[in-house]
Amino acid sequence: MTAKFEGKVVLITGAASGIGRATAIKLAEQGASLSLCDxxxxxxxxxxxxxxxxxxxxxxxxxxxxxxxxEAAVQHTLASLGKIDFVFNCAGVNPTALEITETTDEYFDKLVNTNLRGPYNITRAVVPHLKEGGAIVNVSSTAGLRATKGFSIYCATKFGIIGFTKAMALELGPKGIRVNAVAPGPIDTPTMAGNVAGGNANDELIASIALGRLGQPDDVADVVVFLFSEESKFMNGSIVEVHGGSR
Known part of the structure; x- marks a missing residue:
């Protein structure tokens, strides 16, 4: 495999499973050194x-x-690997379908702290150390583009990530640092809503996808790797949907 990322250092949050893990493996196979957080x-x-x-x-x-x-994760990465070229803000919490009156402060804080505050915390810590040619990719969701009943707090975090991504693209673009986001649809991971719900939930999801299958973590990882690559060098502030044609 071509070593497109030879000499590059990538910090990945949420790297222990799912999309974060798949992306880590692909980047390492293409020559990157990785700092994995979870x-x-x-x-x-x-x-x-x-x-x-x-x-x-x-x-x-x-x-x-x-x-x-x-802050500590960024500093430890710099001390061990010498620099940070790219950041993948992948850590996230999937939602539970709840009416707003059924939600709690604890549930709100859990989703907001991980899905929205997490990318903010990592980005704020790493920006002083990124050089021209660096890039950040955040994870939003199709629920950050189209509201979903029962997922009000999750939607708020994922809509927020899109606004944050576009604002950071404007702020960091003049420094030669690109910021984009992926917006996955149903991706077959243990914490995906359909897998958690069980029963016929996944059959209903698959019926709504034009390609006739659930997405796999590798499907999103391929797009993330592209967004870090030179092939996407004029993409900044873009939100890339990865959903197989979901309705």
Whole structure:
């Protein structure tokens, strides 16, 4: 495989599973050195074992909702790997279908702290260290583009990520740093709403997708890798939907 990312360092949050894990593997295969962050340290250690051993990689337990942890993760990455070229803000919490009166302060805080405050914390910590040619990719959702009944708080966080991404693109673009986002639809991970709901939920999801299947983490990872690559060098402030033609 072509080493498109030879000599590059990528910081990835939410790297222990799903889209974060798939993206880590693809970037490592293309020559990148990785700093992997997640709250699940045991799973992170397993991901590192799957990466090519020729490159230097590291992993850190990090709750992205805590600003001090994010600052520490950035500083540890710089100390160990020397720089940061790209950032993938992938850490997130999937929603539970709840009417607004059924939600709690704790549920609100959990989603907002991880899905919205997390990318803010990491971005604020890393921007002083990014150089021209750097890039950030955030994870929104199709629920950040089209509201979904029962997911009001989740939608608020994912709509917020789109606004944050576009504002950062304007702020950092003059410095030669690009900021884009992916907006996945139904991706087959253990925490996907259909898998959590069980029963016929996934059959209904698949029926609404033109390509006739659920997305896989690799489907999104391919787009993220593209957004870090030179092939996307004039994309800034873009929101790329990855949903197979969902209705």
């Amino acid at each position: 709250i699940n340290e045991d799973a992170l250690s397993q991901v590192v074992k799957e990466l090519p051993t020729a490159k230097k990689h590291m992993y850190l337990k990090c709750d992205v909702g805590v600003s001090a942890r994010c």
